[in-house]
Amino acid sequence: MPDDTLWRRLKGWLARDPGGAVVTPPPRDPDAGAGRVAESLRNLLDDPGIPASIRHELAADFERIQQMLDKLERGELHVAVFGRVSTGKSALGNALLGRDAFSVGVLHGTTTTAEHATLDEARHDGLVLIDTPGINELDGEARERLAFEVAEVSDLVVFVCDGDLTREELDALKTLAATQRPVLLALNKSDRYGADEKGSLLTHLRLRVAGTVHADDVIAVAARPAERQVVEVDAEGHERIHRQAPAIDVAGLRERLLAIAAQEGKTLSAINAGLHAGRLTDQVSTRIAETRRVLAARLIRHYCIAKGVAVALNPIPVADLLAAAGLDAAMVVQLSRVYGLPLTRTESGRLVAVISAQLAALMGAIWGVQLVASALKGLSAGLSVVVTAAAQGALGWYATVLIGRAAEQYLIAGKSWGEAGAKRAVADIVASLDRDSILREAREEILKRLRTRST
Numbered sequence: 001m002p003d004d005t006l007w008r009r010l011k012g013w014l015a016r017d018p019g020g021a022v023v024t025p026p027p028r029d030p031d032a033g034a035g036r037v038a039e040s041l042r043n044l045l046d047d048p049g050i051p052a053s054i055r056h057e058l059a060a061d062f063e064r065i066q067q068m069l070d071k072l073e074r075g076e077l078h079v080a081v082f083g084r085v086s087t088g089k090s091a092l093g094n095a096l097l098g099r100d101a102f103s104v105g106v107l108h109g110t111t112t113t114a115e116h117a118t119l120d121e122a123r124h125d126g127l128v129l130i131d132t133p134g135i136n137e138l139d140g141e142a143r144e145r146l147a148f149e150v151a152e153v154s155d156l157v158v159f160v161c162d163g164d165l166t167r168e169e170l171d172a173l174k175t176l177a178a179t180q181r182p183v184l185l186a187l188n189k190s191d192r193y194g195a196d197e198k199g200s201l202l203t204h205l206r207l208r209v210a211g212t213v214h215a216d217d218v219i220a221v222a223a224r225p226a227e228r229q230v231v232e233v234d235a236e237g238h239e240r241i242h243r244q245a246p247a248i249d250v251a252g253l254r255e256r257l258l259a260i261a262a263q264e265g266k267t268l269s270a271i272n273a274g275l276h277a278g279r280l281t282d283q284v285s286t287r288i289a290e291t292r293r294v295l296a297a298r299l300i301r302h303y304c305i306a307k308g309v310a311v312a313l314n315p316i317p318v319a320d321l322l323a324a325a326g327l328d329a330a331m332v333v334q335l336s337r338v339y340g341l342p343l344t345r346t347e348s349g350r351l352v353a354v355i356s357a358q359l360a361a362l363m364g365a366i367w368g369v370q371l372v373a374s375a376l377k378g379l380s381a382g383l384s385v386v387v388t389a390a391a392q393g394a395l396g397w398y399a400t401v402l403i404g405r406a407a408e409q410y411l412i413a414g415k416s417w418g419e420a421g422a423k424r425a426v427a428d429i430v431a432s433l434d435r436d437s438i439l440r441e442a443r444e445e446i447l448k449r450l451r452t453r454s455t
């Protein structure tokens with residue numbers, strides 16, 4: 001059953017905060033947590049209760065969950081570099097990889113799409129690096145979208161800057177942090193600063209991002225230090241000028257990444273995968289609920305026609321309409337199958353009796369006079385037998401709609417009337433339906449069928 005075990009387990013694992021963001025408390029034992037999420041993902045992928053049509057419709061999402069499961073089983077940690085154009089994101093990716101995996105350029109906008117490469121040196125820790133395009137050219141909304149996309153594919157983000165943060169950079173940093181991924185801030189091009197200048201810039205940055213990035217995670221790097229003129233004086237006192245690039249310095253950042261990967265790698269991947277699965281589970285349940293509602297509406301209509309025509313052909317006193325429960329019980333048996341909570345014929349008969357009793361109590365006063373008046377409304381004097389029969393059939397139809405909808409509600413709530421009880425639930429349904437338009441439609445439909453029968 002799609003609503004039970006896995007779904008409950010997954011949802012239990014993922015607690016929602018009031019703002020709607022999904023927050024997963026990191027499990028104490030990362031491996032156990034990752035194992036639990038992997039199992040949930042596997043169950044979601046294999047859940048026989050998910051109809052093929054819904055699987056097909058959400059194929060891309062299922063594919064993504066499969067990839068995340070593979071990644072989780074391989075124990076990889078995906079790290080994205082994010083930031084303004086030309087801050088040296090690609091250069092930093094290369095420096096961490098120890099090879100030129102990403103193109104680096106003086107021109108703005110060298111990287112135009114997200115690319116990823118495995119961090120060679122850290123392969124045993126399963127770090128995968130993702131390069132992204134710069135955020136300058138984008139307006140606020142597009143920047144936010146990119147941040148979400150990046151967050152979606154990464155477990156951890158290194159935000160790269162090359163000086164103080166602009167307002168846009170700070171906004172983007174906060175957007176990323178709000179997606180629940182850990183964010184590190186790398187101050188790149190630190191070769192351009194003297195030691196004091198670098199120290200005070202770091203202190204300033206730590207203050208600016210306090211509450212968003214931990215002070216230990218604000219780290220200076222030099223991914224591709226610019227060449228400098230170096231003057232060498234030989235033994236004879238001759239000066240020789242040549243250009244030399246200072247050493248790359250990403251050791252602090254690499255160490256921090258590896259430490260995070262070692263400590264929480266699997267937990268972070270698991271959280272990320274869990275978030276995805278939680279969203280997909282919600283989507284799948286929404287789609288299943290929609291499909292069920294459509295099926296249920298079709299089924300109720302089918303029984304409305306059957307009952308409406310039967311009553312029209314065999315007029316019975318209005319007061320007996322609710323008691324003529326045979327067809328309604330058959331309908332409820334079928335509805336219970338649509339909702340995956342099959343009821344026996346006896347159980348559904350009992351449910352129909354409960355609903356009918358509520359309807360009778362609710363409408364005792366109006367059931368007779370007002371309802372008949374409604375059913376006949378709009379019909380001219382000198383009614384033919386067929387027309388009055390159709391009006392009475394319409395009442396049978398209306399009673400079936402009410403019973404069907406009430407039973408549906410009871411099934412949707414997992415065979416329960418909820419805290420307020422059957423009386424309230426039935427009253428709400430009566431109030432929510434447009435009685436006159438249902439009766440009008442019923443009358444027309446029944447008349448059409450009676451005419452077809454008589455010709």
Ligand SMILES: Nc1nc2c(ncn2[C@@H]2O[C@H](COP(=O)(O)OP(=O)(O)OP(=O)(O)O)[C@@H](O)[C@H]2O)c(=O)[nH]1
Nearest residue numbers: 086087088089090091104105109110111134223224
């Ligand atoms: N001085 C100095 N320059 C650097 C450093 N890292 C990168 N650069 C230079 O910054 C420029 C941009 O580098 P990229 O790595 O292409 O920057 P990016 O952020 O990937 O740029 P886009 O892909 O265009 O957004 C290049 O000219 C690099 O040589 C550094 O540590 N020090």
Ligand SMILES: [Mg+2]
Nearest residue numbers: 089090110111
């Ligand atoms: Mg780039």
